[in-house]
Amino acid sequence: DGGITQSPKYLFRKEGQNVTLSCEQNLNHDAMYWYRQDPGQGLRLIYYSQIVNDFQKGDIAEGYSVSREKKESFPLTVTSAQKNPTAFYLCASSSVGRVSGNTIYFGEGSWLTVV
Amino acid sequence: SQQGEEDPQALSIQEGENATMNCSYKTSINNLQWYRQNSGRGLVHLILIRSNEREKHSGRLRVTLDTSKKSSSLLITASRAADTASYFCATVWSGAGSYQLTFGKGTKLSVIP
Numbered sequence: 001d002g003g004i005t006q007s008p009k010y011l012f013r014k015e016g017q018n019v020t021l022s023c024e025q026n027l028n029h030d031a032m033y034w035y036r037q038d039p040g041q042g043l044r045l046i047y048y049s050q051i052v053n054d055f056q057k058g059d060i061a062e063g064y065s066v067s068r069e070k071k072e073s074f075p076l077t078v079t080s081a082q083k084n085p086t087a088f089y090l091c092a093s094s095s096v097g098r099v100s101g102n103t104i105y106f107g108e109g110s111w112l113t114v115v
Numbered sequence: 116s117q118q119g120e121e122d123p124q125a126l127s128i129q130e131g132e133n134a135t136m137n138c139s140y141k142t143s144i145n146n147l148q149w150y151r152q153n154s155g156r157g158l159v160h161l162i163l164i165r166s167n168e169r170e171k172h173s174g175r176l177r178v179t180l181d182t183s184k185k186s187s188s189l190l191i192t193a194s195r196a197a198d199t200a201s202y203f204c205a206t207v208w209s210g211a212g213s214y215q216l217t218f219g220k221g222t223k224l225s226v227i228p
Contacts, residue, residue: 035218040223042203088155102146104160104216107157
């Protein structure tokens with residue numbers, strides 16, 4: 001089936017640890033995104049990438065890093081520099097170019113908890 | 116920022132009633148989209164309305180867009196308990212080599228059976 005796969009669904013991080021959230025899509029989309037969602041809040045953009053080997057910071061990039069070595073993959077690393085990482089993380093993708101028709105497709109999310 | 120702001124933040128209605136949610140934004144857009152999120156899940160695209168459109172329908176959903184007031188509304192008719200979810204508007208702007216997609220904080224809809 002076509003879609004976006006995020007893993008793991010639940011992840012626990014110890015203080016001072018880096019963790020990586022995986023995001024894979026088989027929709028042949030050029031653009032991919034990472035959002036953070038805190039309880040009862042909207043989505044805030046962490047990073048986005050519109051093409052392989054290129055990515056841009058979003059509104060809350062500090063303490064996070066990404067890579068885009070392949071079109072279908074956009075992993076997010078939550079570093080120890082992120083002081084409050086406990087949140088729900090959503091990966092998304094969209095086609096780029098036909099701007100007026102861009103729909104964003106989301107994965108099922110990953111819950112990260114600091115212990 | 117042209118972040119959309121949904122109103123109300125929470126809405127509770129009886130099954131069978133209509134639910135109306137509003138979204139306001141600040142700057143020019145190419146299109147506006149509405150998404151639904153069940154608790155603890157990813158967002159699902161519901162409907163997209165372009166800046167040159169004023170109204171759009173999809174099943175029990177009706178979306179309006181007023182670019183002069185920079186606002187949009189989502190109407191769900193004959194609501195069902197399964198419509199219980201959070202609903203987000205997202206504004207899309209593209210130009211000068213830039214592309215922005217910005218989500219609001221959402222309206223939490225509860226439909227009581």
